[in-house]
Amino acid sequence: MKDYKSTALCALILVGLFGCQQTTNDPKPPELVVNNSADAQISLQLAKQALNSNLAYDIVESLTVEIGPRLAGSDKDLMAVDWAMEKLRSMGFDKVYKESVQVPAWSRGKAEASIVAPFQQPLVITALGGSVATPTNGITAPIVRFDSLAALKLAEPSTVKGKIVFIDHITERHKDGNGYGVTVGGRSKGAVEAAKKGAVAVVIRSIGTNHDRMAHTGVMRYQDDVAKIPAAAMSFPDAELINGMLKRDPNIMMSLKMSSENLGIATSYNVIAEVTGSSKPEELVLIGAHLDSWDEGTGAIDDGAGVAIVTAAAKLIQDLPQKPARTIRVVLYAAEEVGLIGGKSYVKQHADDLEKHYIAAESDFGAGPIYQIDFNVAPASFSQIQHQVSSMTLNGVALGNNKASGGPDVSMMPSLGVPVASLRQDGTDYFDYHHTPNDTLDKIDPKSLAQNVAAYVQFAYMMAQSDVELRPLTQQ
Amino acid sequence: MKDYKSTALCALILVGLFGCQQTTNDPKPPELVVNNSADAQISLQLAKQALNSNLAYDIVESLTVEIGPRLAGSDKDLMAVDWAMEKLRSMGFDKVYKESVQVPAWSRGKAEASIVAPFQQPLVITALGGSVATPTNGITAPIVRFDSLAALKLAEPSTVKGKIVFIDHITERHKDGNGYGVTVGGRSKGAVEAAKKGAVAVVIRSIGTNHDRMAHTGVMRYQDDVAKIPAAAMSFPDAELINGMLKRDPNIMMSLKMSSENLGIATSYNVIAEVTGSSKPEELVLIGAHLDSWDEGTGAIDDGAGVAIVTAAAKLIQDLPQKPARTIRVVLYAAEEVGLIGGKSYVKQHADDLEKHYIAAESDFGAGPIYQIDFNVAPASFSQIQHQVSSMTLNGVALGNNKASGGPDVSMMPSLGVPVASLRQDGTDYFDYHHTPNDTLDKIDPKSLAQNVAAYVQFAYMMAQSDVELRPLTQQ
Numbered sequence: 020m021k022d023y024k025s026t027a028l029c030a031l032i033l034v035g036l037f038g039c040q041q042t043t044n045d046p047k048p049p050e051l052v053v054n055n056s057a058d059a060q061i062s063l064q065l066a067k068q069a070l071n072s073n074l075a076y077d078i079v080e081s082l083t084v085e086i087g088p089r090l091a092g093s094d095k096d097l098m099a100v101d102w103a104m105e106k107l108r109s110m111g112f113d114k115v116y117k118e119s120v121q122v123p124a125w126s127r128g129k130a131e132a133s134i135v136a137p138f139q140q141p142l143v144i145t146a147l148g149g150s151v152a153t154p155t156n157g158i159t160a161p162i163v164r165f166d167s168l169a170a171l172k173l174a175e176p177s178t179v180k181g182k183i184v185f186i187d188h189i190t191e192r193h194k195d196g197n198g199y200g201v202t203v204g205g206r207s208k209g210a211v212e213a214a215k216k217g218a219v220a221v222v223i224r225s226i227g228t229n230h231d232r233m234a235h236t237g238v239m240r241y242q243d244d245v246a247k248i249p250a251a252a253m254s255f256p257d258a259e260l261i262n263g264m265l266k267r268d269p270n271i272m273m274s275l276k277m278s279s280e281n282l283g284i285a286t287s288y289n290v291i292a293e294v295t296g297s298s299k300p301e302e303l304v305l306i307g308a309h310l311d312s313w314d315e316g317t318g319a320i321d322d323g324a325g326v327a328i329v330t331a332a333a334k335l336i337q338d339l340p341q342k343p344a345r346t347i348r349v350v351l352y353a354a355e356e357v358g359l360i361g362g363k364s365y366v367k368q369h370a371d372d373l374e375k376h377y378i379a380a381e382s383d384f385g386a387g388p389i390y391q392i393d394f395n396v397a398p399a400s401f402s403q404i405q406h407q408v409s410s411m412t413l414n415g416v417a418l419g420n421n422k423a424s425g426g427p428d429v430s431m432m433p434s435l436g437v438p439v440a441s442l443r444q445d446g447t448d449y450f451d452y453h454h455t456p457n458d459t460l461d462k463i464d465p466k467s468l469a470q471n472v473a474a475y476v477q478f479a480y481m482m483a484q485s486d487v488e489l490r491p492l493t494q495q
Numbered sequence: 496m497k498d499y500k501s502t503a504l505c506a507l508i509l510v511g512l513f514g515c516q517q518t519t520n521d522p523k524p525p526e527l528v529v530n531n532s533a534d535a536q537i538s539l540q541l542a543k544q545a546l547n548s549n550l551a552y553d554i555v556e557s558l559t560v561e562i563g564p565r566l567a568g569s570d571k572d573l574m575a576v577d578w579a580m581e582k583l584r585s586m587g588f589d590k591v592y593k594e595s596v597q598v599p600a601w602s603r604g605k606a607e608a609s610i611v612a613p614f615q616q617p618l619v620i621t622a623l624g625g626s627v628a629t630p631t632n633g634i635t636a637p638i639v640r641f642d643s644l645a646a647l648k649l650a651e652p653s654t655v656k657g658k659i660v661f662i663d664h665i666t667e668r669h670k671d672g673n674g675y676g677v678t679v680g681g682r683s684k685g686a687v688e689a690a691k692k693g694a695v696a697v698v699i700r701s702i703g704t705n706h707d708r709m710a711h712t713g714v715m716r717y718q719d720d721v722a723k724i725p726a727a728a729m730s731f732p733d734a735e736l737i738n739g740m741l742k743r744d745p746n747i748m749m750s751l752k753m754s755s756e757n758l759g760i761a762t763s764y765n766v767i768a769e770v771t772g773s774s775k776p777e778e779l780v781l782i783g784a785h786l787d788s789w790d791e792g793t794g795a796i797d798d799g800a801g802v803a804i805v806t807a808a809a810k811l812i813q814d815l816p817q818k819p820a821r822t823i824r825v826v827l828y829a830a831e832e833v834g835l836i837g838g839k840s841y842v843k844q845h846a847d848d849l850e851k852h853y854i855a856a857e858s859d860f861g862a863g864p865i866y867q868i869d870f871n872v873a874p875a876s877f878s879q880i881q882h883q884v885s886s887m888t889l890n891g892v893a894l895g896n897n898k899a900s901g902g903p904d905v906s907m908m909p910s911l912g913v914p915v916a917s918l919r920q921d922g923t924d925y926f927d928y929h930h931t932p933n934d935t936l937d938k939i940d941p942k943s944l945a946q947n948v949a950a951y952v953q954f955a956y957m958m959a960q961s962d963v964e965l966r967p968l969t970q971q
Contacts, residue, residue: 084739087616095615139571140563140793143932231707232792232932256935260793263560263936316708317616317736456619456708459732460739 051409051418054481058343059410062480065335066414066473075331075472076465079324081106083317083460090314091354092124092285099310100288103326103351107292110334112349114295117288120364122354124285125149127236127314128278130251132222135159136272138264142257144222145234145315146279147206147250148357149241153220157276158183158249160219164265168205171212180217183273184209185224187258192228196384196446199453202226203237210250211242220249220275224258229451232256236313236454238357249277287311287353289361292330294337296346296483303348303372304482305379306332306475307362307428309355316458320449324463324471325382326351332475336483343483345377352428355383362428366435373435378482378489380440381426382475385452386463387445389416389474393423396438396489403487410481414473419443438489440482442474527885527894530957535886538956541811542890542949551807551948552941554582555800555862559793559936566790567830568600568761575786576764579802579827583768586810588825590771593764596840598830600761601625603712603790604754606727608698611635612748614740618733620698621710621791622755623682623726624833625717629696633752634659634725636695640741644681647688656693659749660685661700663734668704672860672922675929678702679713686726687718696725696751700734705927708732712789712930714833725753763787763829765837768806770813772822772959779824779848780958781855782808782951783838783904785831792934796925800939800947801858802827808951812959819959821853828904831859838904842911849911854958854965856916857902858951861928862939863921865892865950869899872914872965879963886957890949895919914965916958918950 053059069075082102089099100117107115125148132142163182165171171179171186186205191198205223213221225235234252241247253261264271290310296302308325312318333349336342352361366373378396392411396404401421409418424430425439433439452458529535545551558578565575576593583591601624608618639658641647647660662681667674681699689697701711710728717723729737740747766786772778784801788794809825812818828837838857842849854872868887872880877897885894900906901915909915928934 080739084736084743085614087614087736138561138563230937231709232935233707233709256793256933256937259937260560260563260935263556267560317732457732459708459736461706461732461735 053412054406054409058481058484062477063410063413065476065480068335069332069473069476070469072331072469073465074334075327075468078106078327078330079319079463080460082323082326083319087317088314089310089312089318091122091287091311091357091360092282096287096311100290103290103310107290107330112292112294112333112337114293117290118368120287120289120353120361121284122287122360123357124282126280126282128152128280130277132251132273132275134261134264134271135274137268140260143232143234143254144251145236146277147239147252148236149239149281150250150277150279151247151281152279153249153275153277157274158220159272159274162261162271162273168209168212171209174216176216179213182218183275184213184218184221185261186221187224187262189224190226190228190450192447194445194447195443196449198228199226199450206237206252207240210239210248211245214246214248218248222251222253225252225254227450227453227455230255231457233455233457236315249275251275251277289353289365290351292333292349294333294342294347296344297342298344300346301375302345303376304345304479305348305350305376305429306479307350307352307379307381307426308383309361309428310351311354311356313356313454315456317460318458319460320385320452320458320462321454322355322383324386324468327468328382328471328475331472332479335476336480343480345483347479347483355428359427362431366431373437376437378438378440379425379429379432380442380478381429382442382471383426384444384446385449386468386471387447387449388467388470389442389444391417391419391443392478393419393441393443394421394438395423395425395433395492396421397491398493400487400489404485404489407481407485407487408478411474411477414470414477416474433492436490436492438492440478442478444471527888529888530882530885534957534960538953539886539889541952541956544811545808545949545952546945548807548945548948549941550810551803551944554803554806555795555939556936557582558799558802559795563793564790565786565788565794567598567763567787567833567836568758572763572787576766579766579786583766583806588768588770588809588813590769593766594844596763596765596829596837597760598763598836599833600758601833602756602758604628604756606753608727608729608749608751610737610740610747611750613744616736619708619710619730620727621712622753623715623728624712624789625715625757626726626753626755627723628755629725629751629753633750634696635748635750638737638747638749644685644688647685650692652692655689658694659751660689660694660697661737662697663700663738665700666702666704666926668923670921670923671919672925674704675702675926682713682728683716686715686724687721690722690724694724698727698729701728701730703926703929703931706731707933709931709933712791725751727751727753765829765841766827768809768825770809770818770823772820773818774820776822777851778821779852780821780955781824781826781852781905782955783826783828783855783857783902784859785837785904786827787830787832789832789930791932793936794934795936796861796928796934796938797930798831798859800862800944803944804858804947804951807948808955811952812956819956821959823955823959831904835903838907842907849913852913854914854916855901855905855908856918856954857905858918858947859902860920860922861925862944862947863923863925864943864946865918865920867893867895867919868954869895869917869919870897870914871899871901871909871968872897873967874969876963876965880961880965883957883961883963884954887950887953890946890953892950909968912966912968914968916954918954920947
């Protein structure tokens with residue numbers, strides 16, 4: 020991004036911190052006139068501060084070092100809630116509070132698997148979140164392989180009955196992470212579809228883009244009227260290994276032993292901090308992330324990064340001499356990983372004041388740089404709101420489309436009438452680490468993290484000052 | 496390597512398979528006149544066949560899929576020996592046999608560790624090869640951190656006594672892998688040095704260049720007059736995590752539980768195949784690799800690749816209509832990982848005929864391309880033998896120095912008078928995977944593997960035909 024087309028862009032460059040950048044995927048670059056209002060100037064000043072600050076990195080370092088993994092409903096989850104309350108209070112936000120959320124608790128236990136015939140080799144697997152255990156002595160059964168969930172659905176039950184279903188669908192690498200959406204159904208629905216045909220367990224090729232011998236966990240689902248069978252993921256090399264074996268012999272026996280356990284319902288919390296608006300304090304700009312994580316890494320990119328990004332952005336606004344009109348509400352959601360539980364709970368608890376939510380956005384895609392902002396607002400207002408945030412282009416953020424979901428924990432808001440934005444991050448390597456032991460602090464680039472904070476602070480400030488009417492949304 | 500200087504090089508290009516290449520690190524490129532003898536032409540034809548062949552990849556795929564991990568002295572080690580005997584016989588070598596080797600057997604067991612105070616987080620560790628177990632209930636003790644083995648050696652015993660020593664030495668990435676040599680002493684000698692000062696266990700930052708949450712095993716040693724304390728390695732992210740904790744509090748308590756076990760002495764085998772020489776069959780060109788592996792990956796790069804490279808190279812010579820003068824002996828060594836046991840055994844068993852070994856070389860550095868050939872021969876013969884193999888430069892192999900060790904299992908040969916060569920591989924990423932679960936087939940590039948075979952077949956053929964006297968070596 021070394022070229023630029025609009026001299027209007029360069030007019031706004033602040034003390035060398037923003038380069039002259041072409042906004043990628045910009046729908047109309049020749050016509051773009053960047054917002055140069057007083058508000059935009061303040062937002063750029065905030066972005067400049069963000070780019071110069073280590074605050075977000077310090078926050079995610081603190082969370083990952085002092086707390087680390089924080090599985091929803093576990094003791095560590097509650098420690099993370101305490102950590103968040105203390106951290107937010109220490110930062111001097113106008114309000115810091117928490118709202119209880121009932122979350123499903125689950126224990127991973129141990130997961131072991133091996134091929135026992137005709138070859139003998141141990142495998143590297145992990146239980147999928149929510150899976151039941153195997154019987155204590157494990158399950159030993161033949162493998163039946165499918166290219167995808169769709170192929171499993173088409174299978175004759177007689178070919179599946181009594182076997183361990185192996186869903187072998189490769190996740191493709193994309194900047195926007197869309198390979199994940201193609202394959203994740205095998206993880207979430209594989210156990211139900213396999214059990215319907217009489218399978219005794221399901222193992223999937225990990226929903227991930229890396230080649231490490233490390234498996235990717237993630238939530239799976241059961242259905243009340245279908246038998247609950249154990250579900251696990253295996254690493255890329257293990258999936259390749261089994262394919263190598265199947266080339267030699269179609270009759271491969273796998274042994275699987277898992278001691279995971281569903282522990283019922285526990286209490287967790289959405290943790291909330293606010294920068295009180297100066298003239299419309301009852302109106303809200305919600306910027307969120309989720310506090311819970313899977314349990315094998317330290318929850319750095321998923322979603323310590325998001326926690327750090329939105330918190331650091333709000334803190335910059337908190338410290339302004341003159342607060343913006345609307346209130347900035349930071350929501351650190353509970354139990355996103357196990358089914359968007361905190362997000363769903365939030366919209367229920369706030370059903371009566373959802374109309375006061377001007378716009379919402381969640382950061383939950385790692386720490387890669389933000390390259391585009393999409394909205395989901397009234398179509399008539401789309402170009403106006405794009406213009407409002409157009410100075411974000413100086414931070415490398417292109418102006419995108421009007422089809423945003425907003426992020427997992429706010430994805431239910433548009434259907435309830437709340438406008439959302441998606442600040443899209445480069446997720447090229449996100450699914451290398453996602454839901455694995457490799458989700459650790461060293462996978463975060465501090466400069467890229469700061470670019471995220473700069474984007475969020477511009478977005479939040481401009482939204483808190485905006486006079487554009489973003490409603491009503493079109494039908495979802 | 497797109498440029499070239501010597502037109503002599505291009506005169507030898509065979510049917511487009513060899514590009515015009517500048518030999519990197521060539522000590523005297525302007526003067527290089529590539530050997531264009533009939534023997535060199537045959538060696539180039541063999542190299543061309545090697546570059547066109549999948550044989551080496553098929554061999555390493557077979558070993559890693561059908562056998563996989565093959566820890567010295569284990570049942571899988573003996574299965575690997577049977578696999579090798581059958582594979583070599585099926586390839587029609589003139590002789591296939593095995594020689595028994597007594598090897599130390601060890602069982603990894605389980606290794607678990609966590610930080611228990613003032614923070615609580617699980618760690619990813621692995622036992623070092625040969626380590627004793629902890630007591631059944633584990634060890635819980637404060638950590639004392641050292642930058643290196645050297646720093647530990649200088650420590651006051653009072654600062655170490657009763658603690659778990661953490662040797663935190665970062666391995667640097669180098670093409671020739673020399674970062675490993677700098678840090679590996681902490682792995683092999685850390686337990687002895689820590690125990691001398693009263694430590695209860697030692698954990699090291701893995702000797703590896705990757706950032707995966709995956710620990711690197713490898714052999715460690717005890718000393719008869721020093722207490723045997725448990726020894727483990729932790730992953731890069733875990734070492735960073737502990738450093739993050741130590742920044743906050745110098746008093747970090749670790750819990751460590753290991754059930755590894757020394758199992759006494761077992762029998763394994765050096766597996767040998769030969770292409771009988773046509774006119775000097777009693778003289779030998781030895782090309783080796785090691786058959787054993789660590790137990791967490793499938794032993795693809797360490798040393799399935801080497802097994803495949805030397806076997807495939809020898810097979811090309813086996814299939815020639817006219818065999819070269821000397822015998823090519825492929826030695827697949829036992830128990831390299833646990834202390835070069837097969838290599839040491841070989842020179843004892845062959846003490847009486849070492850003088851018949853014309854030269855020896857071992858492939859044990861993964862599957863990265865060979866970029867240089869070094870020798871350890873009589874100084875007076877060095878330039879002659881370089882000229883003999885100079886057509887290897889057409890395969891990207893530079894002519895190097897006269898300081899070769901030959902590879903681990905032949906490294907004891909020069910001091911016994913046997914000339915050796917080192918075919919140096921690009922090991923830039925070798926220590927990302929070395930001794931981890933990540934040592935799997937997908938880490939091998941088939942093209943690079945074939946380039947290795949091409950280099951070995953040229954080397955072996957030219958050595959089997961050479962009339963250069965390579966002895967006596969200078970004092971080691």
